[in-house]
Amino acid sequence: MNYNRLETSLIDVIKEEQAKLGYMKEKISLYYPLSSLNHFFGNETDAAGMMEILKDFPSYIEEKFGEVAVSH
Numbered sequence: 001m002n003y004n005r006l007e008t009s010l011i012d013v014i015k016e017e018q019a020k021l022g023y024m025k026e027k028i029s030l031y032y033p034l035s036s037l038n039h040f041f042g043n044e045t046d047a048a049g050m051m052e053i054l055k056d057f058p059s060y061i062e063e064k065f066g067e068v069a070v071s072h
Contacts, residue, residue, distance in 0.1 A: 005040040
């Protein structure tokens with residue numbers, strides 16, 4: 001699965017948060033509507049289908065972001 005668009009979006013959101021609030025080493029939670037995720041991946045799936053798409057994302061991004069969890 002190609003996670004590049006999601007990764008880029010996450011990086012942009014984190015950078016914006018750091019610019020506004022400053023850098024603090026802490027856990028953050030981000031919410032993406034299903035419609036946004038479907039747009040990133042170019043499909044129209046339901047929540048269960050999206051969880052299947054995202055099942056490998058935590059291991060894909062772990063080296064860059066550390067521990068990542070996906071939930072809905």
